[in-house]
Amino acid sequence: MFLRLSANRAEFQPINFKPGFNAIVAERAQDSSDQDSRNARGKSTLLLLMNYALAGNLHNSLRPLAEDGWEITLTMQMFGGTVAATRSLANGRRLRIAADGGAQEILGPWLNEGQIHLDEWKDVLGLALFELDPTDQDLPGGLSVRTLLSYVIRTETPKDPLKTIAQQSATSSREHVAFLLGLSWHVVRDLARISKSLDQITTIAAATHEGLVTTLRPEEDLVLERAALMNEVDEWEARIEQFRILENPNILVAQTGELTKEISKLRDAAVIDRRMRDLYETTLSDTETSSSTALPVEQLFDAAGLILADGFKRQISDVRKFHASLLTNRRRFLRSEIETLDRRIADRTAELTRLDHQRDKALRTLDTGGALSELDALRNELAEARARIAAVDLQIEQARELVTRREELKLDQSTIRTDATRELASSREKLDRIGDRFSQKMSRLYGKDATLTVSVDDSGYKFTIRASGANSSGVNRMTMFCFDLTMLEEGIATAHHPDFLVHDSSVFDGVDPRQRTSALQFAQSMVESTGGQYICTINSNDIPDDVLEEDWFKTGIVRTILDTETGGLVGREF
Secondary structure (H helix, E strand, O other), X not given: OEEEEEEOOOOOOOEEOOOEEEEEEEEOOOOOOOOOOOOOXXXXXXXXXXXXXXXXXXXXXXXXXXXXXXXXXXXXXXXXXXXXXXXXXXXXXXXXXXXXXXXXXXXXXXXXXXXXXXXXXXXXXXXXXXXXXXXHHHOOOOOOHHHHHHHHEEOOOOOOOOOOOOOOOHHHHHHHHHHHOOOOHHHHHHHHXXXXXXXXXXXXXXXXXXXXXXXXXXXXXXXXXXXXXXXXXXXHHHHHHHOEEOOOHHHHHHXXXXXXXHHHHHHHHHHHHHHXXXXXXXXXXXXXXXXXXXXXXXXXXXXXXXXXXXXXXXXXXXXXXXXXXXXXXXXXXXXXXXXXXXXXXXXHHHHHHHHHHHHHHHHHHHHHEEOHHHHHHHHHHHHHHHHHHHHHHHHHHHHHHHHHHHHHXXXXXXXXXXXXXXXXXXXXXXXXXXXXXXXXXXXXXXXXXXXXXXXXXXXXXXXXXXXXXXXXXXXXXXHXXXXXXXXXXXXXXXXXXXXXXXXXXXXXXXXXXXXXXXXXXXXXXXXXXXOOEEEEEEEHHHOOHHHHOOHHHHHHEEEEEEOOOOOOOOOOOO
């Protein structure tokens, strides 16, 4: 507990704390005027100085004191002895430590010529006040003794009593409250890290499907692209395998041109021969048809009723024989010409086939061959295609790693949640007792129900405080008061909370006088029964009359600051 707060300046009146209830009261002097005020008397400055001695940062309002060379000394009981820590406001990286009793032996290894570095002082405070392992303060996202002290020395009054300031993150609040309640704060840290990673993966996946991340695409699209690239690689490899380096490709080009010309001539001649053959075939067919369908001349005359002479009949017979011979010769000629054309067409077709084959071979040679530079170009194309495949393979691997990582994180999340649920079940009796104590205090203050519950979700332990009328600022402040008093009462037994609690006067702002009376009485009776220490700063006009008349309050006043005192508690204007 705290014993004394002093400074290296005579204008500062030392404050000697005592066990139990302590009050620093801003009082109105008998000779004060309307211009004098109990506000800005240094009540909050007192807490700033105490926090600074307890390894806090220098508040801007204290810089004038730092420029004047002020040093502050906070004396407290620690490690079974007395420890006086002196810290310069101008250069506070090291503190001077004076210790006796058991504290002297324990602090010895930490000290160098009676001094201790600020970071090591934090470790000492963590061990002495909270039994906090120094390594827990070194972990990323780990506990902070300064944050824990902010639950013990309340200078801020956030709406949520589970926070030290309104801007405190939910993870930090959960970690530190879990520690104060004796639960594994690592659960909160680990689950918060997992939740953050899962959120990142979800964001990446969404951006991937929206096409916002060019280096990441859905696996199915990547696999399809890879298949197309593999086919392209096969084609490039086949062309390279068939490639022949030509000494002079222009000769082949010229040869191919000559072959093309010759083939063109042969095809033109083939067209003429085919047309001639078709003509001959038609003529032959007409000749055979006319011969078979013609009527004898005698039949024509008989049909006309005429009688032919024998001499005329002989002439007709001769003509018929001549005509028959003529048709026979014509048909023989036509057949001979057709046979000649068929032979010529066949020979030309064979020649065309030979020339086509020769030209195709030359074209294939040109297509699969060329200069060495062309082969290098083909190889470059193949290398580029293979590089694209490697890039796609990497993207596929990344896409699969995201899926694998997500499943691993979900498994870890489920495992840790299960372990946390088991721990919560084993701690239920203690937590229910703490919740009952909190509820009883709120009930005595307001006659209304209030609860402090603990559950497990994907972010670890979830702490919830519910109180009727919580929309009132006065109720919110008394809810925090009851929570803090419950933590002090429980912490004295569990050693995860020091045996003191400090409240700034803002804790009582807006609180009904009857509740202020009950709250101060709670604090006094609790520290009296447990042996703890309660310190508050308060204006005298905020102290109910029935409390002012109590002996325990009168004896608990360790410093009265009159509104006419120059500089208030510090003893100087700044």
